[in-house]
Amino acid sequence: MISRTTADPLLQINTTELLKQELAAGYFPPSHSFALLWWVCRFAISFDSRRNMFLNFNPNLRPFGFYRLMNDWDYNWNLRSLPEIGPGVEYHAVGILNSYIAPSSIDLPFFIRQYYDYLNFNIPSWPKFWSTHENRDRMVIVFAYVSSNSYVTNVYITDHYDPTRTFWVSPNFITDIKSLELDAFLKQVGYETPFQVCSAFSCGNLNKRTKKSDTDTDCEDMFRYNTTFSVKTTRSGKAALEWKYLPHVDESSWIGLYKDNYASDNELLVKVSVYPRISGYYETNIDIHPGIQVRYAPSKEYKALMRGPELSESCGAAPVVVIAVDLVYIQFVVSRGKACAKLYVRNDLASWKTSYSLYFMAFYLSSDYTTSSYYSYKYLKDFVKSENADLPNHDVYLDGCTGPTIVPGVLLRIWYNNYYYIAQSVPWNC
Structure with a gap:
């Protein structure tokens, strides 16, 4: 394996063989690097007709445990883990599984979280070996705003505890990963049997086992x-x-x-x-x-x-765009058995309630229901600001759970004025 210095360029990962060589530590549970990489490539990133990459959600809203990565100088390693970037470009990372630190990380699929959760909640105190291997895998997205659009310019995989272990994932390799099912991908990269999670913790070494119980x-x-x-x-x-x-x-x-x-x-x-x-x-x-x-x-x-996994308030669905990239988003959530909505509004839109006064949200019991067959509706300007939100660029507004009792198939739609369709959520399927 190769570790770089401050002067070295980032190594490009463009084949499974090179991935296997460089991410050898990822072979063992509870490492989630391979599963996380597959999920980011398969579900988080898409390509347009010109092969530009873009994210399927806004990382500034912190879905799936995403957070802004500042790429500060690391004085312990005497380097920055990533190349320096200019204005209008941001680093965002995902991979923290501790739901105290990143509450929305519970929206990550269970195949990413399962070994971490097993060890975290079944082992009273983790041995030192595990404490230095848990939750260290990160995917980093370079997120750039161009005019009214946002694009992904680069994707990296890195080690939270060792910034020299940072690699660039090529767009062609992302496309290759997209074509594979998870089991096939894990088999190709040689991800080892997870069975050692069950007993190896007792001696603090993945290569040893106590007597099997x-x-x-x-x-x-x-x-x-x-x-x-x-x-x-x-x-x-x-x-x-x-x-x-x-x-x-x-x-x-x-x-x-x-x-x-x-x-x-x-x-x-x-x-x-x-x-x-x-x-x-x-x-x-x-x-x-x-x-x-x-x-x-x-x-x-x-x-x-x-x-099993904790139930996500949104059933694992990210907020959807209502008005332009990074301005206004809405998310369908559940609370106390009722269908509810969260509105995310960029905090520099001082007069948004006036500008968007004719936009309203309506709940429907099924996607088969016609435009006027809503259960209830509410104008966005009547949402109430939440005092508990902690987002750097957006305020959060709540509808007060005006929807129906939550059942499979319920969804919300956004309309403008006389039923001009804007957007809709994914129907509830948890």
Whole structure:
């Protein structure tokens, strides 16, 4: 592997072989560099007809845990990790999985978060080996504003703890990655079996193992069978527990519904026996709300072996543009079982309520509903400013949850004046 100095140019990654060579540390869970790279290439970046790259969302709104990277001089390494850039160009990074630091990182897919979450919430204190390997992988996007458009000019992969381990990902390689499914990509780059996550932590070394316990075996089997646990929304707007592909169950196996990741294992909202079903679905009377999750325990003890992802308030959907790039965005979210909306307005638009007084939002129970068949509507100028927002360039306004009870298929649309269509959200599908 090659580490650069301040005078060296960034190495270009343009093949899987070179990626395997340079990101050898990424082979081991809980490293999420390969999964993160695949997600950024496949879902975050698109190309236009002229092969210009652009992001499918605004990173200044901090979706998926994105944050502005200032590229300051690192006095420990005596370099900047990235090339210097001019005005109108910004570095934005993604990869922080700690939801205290980056709350919207829970919107990242579970295949990126799963090993970090397993270790973080199942191991009381991580050995030193893990503490220097957790959560160090980052993807960096160079985001440039040109006229009224925004483009991605470069993409980098870097190590948060070692800025010399920064590499440029070529556009052609991004296109190659886009053509691959996740499993195929991970196989090509040689990502190793995740099974060591289950037991290697006890000795603090990925290359050693303690004597395997029954719990280790259960854990490994679930990774092998791609066992999943998730919260789903019922047709009555309540939370349902879904589990798939449990490798084996007995009369003591159960799943529970919890308020969030930080609830202890005995603070459950609902407890359900899974016996004798290796896959199943159970409806509850608990309102859908952000953070709720499903956990699995193989015995009668209140000790979860595996956790599903926390439910995102937006079902993992980023805000959509309402008025021009970087000016006004809207996001469909859920709170206490109701459909709600968040409006993001650039904070230098002092008279926006007057300028955009004829714009309104309407909730619909289905994308099949016609223009006038809305459940409720509200003019954007009547949204109320949130005092809890913490965005550098945008203020956040709330509609007060004027939508219907949240059920699959609900969405919002933005209209101007007499139903001139502007934009719409993705229908709720959690």
